[in-house]
Amino acid sequence: MTETQNPPNSYRSQPDERGHFGDFGGRYVAETLMPLVLDLEKHYNAAKADPAFKAEFDDLLEHYVGRPSPLYYAERLTEDVRSNAPEGKGAQIWFKRDELNHTGAHKINNCIGQILLAKRMGKTRIIAETGAGQHGVATATVCARFGLPCVIYMGARDMERQQPNVFRMKLLGAEVIGVESGARTLKDAMNEALRDWVANVHDTFYIIGTAAGPHPYPELVRDFQSVIGREARGQMMERTGRLPDLLVAAIGGGSNAIGLFHPFLDDADVAMLGIEAAGEGLKKKHAASLAGGEPGILHGNKTYLLQDEDGQIDEAHSISAGLDYPGIGPEHSWLSDIGRVEYDSCTDEDALAAFQQLCRTEGIIPALEPSHAISAVVKRAAEMGKDKIILANLCGRGDKDIFTVADALGVEM
């Protein structure tokens, strides 16, 4: 699938005016929604140029979300890796602590941006889809903060495995609607949210949770999440006087990863690694769209999808509800095809091991999503010299996952 292309002058100038990242992205939506996404694009472009919009966004991130999030040198994890690594090996491991954000994940960055857009556009009702429930909680949170009614679509299966988040959303005043169609996970929740949106076009704003969907969503979600990478870049320069050698982030739709990567894309010496969920293994049930998928069209964009030879979408599987999606944001598809970012995958089993390793070495309970990234970090660190620096995005905390982990480890609670 990969075509040989000349490297662009900048990796940060995508998408084009039609919302295309190379061959990917675009606006594949029903005609009813097309005028809405064009209107959203118009308002987003105006907001980007408005200093007042940026000022309000920055103010809320600082005083409500708690940014900047810390940049943390994981000394004990680094030592743990070095104790098992060949002589001279064992790169420094640093974490961007986005799990310390209000609501416990990076998702809130994007929700603040989108609800400010919704307000600007005069919309009076908010809908969203959620997988792990982190985006649902973040959306319900900003809706409570701004006094807007909120409907969250969540796969019925995800509701079972993420009950604490379902209760959180309800406490925050959101209506949570269980989706019974398909595999009853994130993909089906997104279908149902799109059906709601098409039937409520006049008053409803759809807060998409990841850097996917029709243009301009992949762009605006990336822009709102890029605060992660901008902060990390500044913090790393201040603390170490140089840029990291490798960035690592977990990928479901890919919003935390693109948020970390994007501000570094034109730094030629910074390598990047996105980690998809390999579930039970790439030859079995998994959620690795780049590793096991092919380009196709779903949920408003062209991107790599898990699908059969007729274009029917396969059901994804990951122990992490937040990664359990058969597609990936279109910018990642492009970055993969042109080779700027490397993508790999991590199984449920390896993610569980990394989850426990971080708990014990650093006193941090990570979410299962970044546990996939941590597993890769540990492996890569052992192959890199001690003078190298790896920066990984710790994009969510693991409180929501303790029941899933207990179950996987055979512990009765």
Next chain:
Amino acid sequence: MTRLSKSFLSDRAALVAFITAGDGDTAANLDALVEGGADIIELGMPFTDPMADGPAIQLANLRSLAAGTKTADIFAIAKDFRVRHPNVPLILMGYANPMVRRGAQWFADACTDAGVDGIICVDIPAEEDDVLGPALRSADIANVRLATPTTDSERLPAVLEGATGFLYYVSVAGVTGKQQAAQASIEDAVAALKSQTDLPIAVGFGIRTPDQAAAVARTADGVVVGSAIVEIIAEHGSNAAPHVHGYVKSLSSAIHAARK
């Protein structure tokens, strides 16, 4: 004159009837549609993620896929239909991914081979025409576009550019099979579209009774009925054909009695 253009008459509206391929006894149901008086057939291509459809057609998609329907089966159904009904236009309706999976040219060639007259793709708007439109046009397969209550006058020319066959007016902002639009809003919309295009205008979404069909037939060139037929198939399974025939007959009789 194509099969499709011949089926839009000057003195009465055409009945456009939808069923999902592979849901129930599709060949028998297609024959029932034609014998009941359907002028144009819309054959739905099942998709795992029919996000523009309401519960009735969603379930039909899932039943069809659960029964093992493949893209090759859909074209086989179309090809057999063309042999039995050489003069009745057949349109494939569905979502982008199954249509573009093997490439636009492959899909256009398969349509030609099966005698398919046109396609309606829910999630390829005019802005993304490149992904399928050029291949269809060069193969003379009609590329039926959708206009909706949110399609304003500024946007309509872009929708009409490259639209062929007829224009499908989605009368409700919503999913299929839910509610029907007010008659007055349909009349206004059809008049506005007519002022901008010579393409026939077919109106769909939420039409289920003969009276509703007749009312729409007085203004539009075509009346599209889908979910109501699909519900009959859901109820009667593989023995649905006589019931489909009876229902479609009631629609076509009402439309024939309602002069434009």
